[in-house]
Amino acid sequence: AQSVTQLDSQVPVFEEAPVELRCNYSSSVSVYLFWYVQYPNQGLQLLLKYLSGSTLVKGINGFEAEFNKSQTSFHLRKPSVHISDTAEYFCAVSGVMKTSYDKVIFGPGTSLSVIP
């Protein structure tokens, strides 16, 4: 079984400053990793995903994440945030298994607040 930890429940950051949202996972098998963003009263939107290959993954809205297998981490970064990045961010993991369905486990979320 997999699990996901997002240590920071809230992250305040000033506009145009860099930000890193931390995500750690545990799994006994290889994993796929995801980051989602949720704006107020909306569904979740896939920001980026790691399936295989390069450990540095680039996503939408200028975000990127790096898969670190030895540290079981998948931290999300953006070099310069905008007010519009204020939202809830969810890290998620699923196991790499040969079945038609592999449950996706979501972390508890990190609330990013960008301060003008």
Add this chain to the structure above:
Amino acid sequence: SQTIHQWPATLVQPVGSPLSLECTVEGTSNPNLYWYRQAAGRGLQLLFYSVGIGQISSEVPQNLSASRPQDRQFILSSKKLLLSDSGFYLCAWERTRGQYFGPGTRLTVL
């Protein structure tokens, strides 16, 4: 391109009343479909998933049920709502290892 619809967008229901939430996907065939609930200030809880018509798996025992009468239609139901059923209900479909979510239904049970 693929799109996912949910309705209604918001719903206020009294305790003990029935519930029916609908989710439809366009632009794909035989998707895996999911129902999640998000309580206020909390993460996502997987309720049901379906890998095909008539195939429903339940993750959490509760007074909710799900059905998939057509390939791209997923319905969440209840015969009698509880106060604890209030929350934000999200439908999602899956493609190449990534879930894509609908806009959600905000349910308030009074």
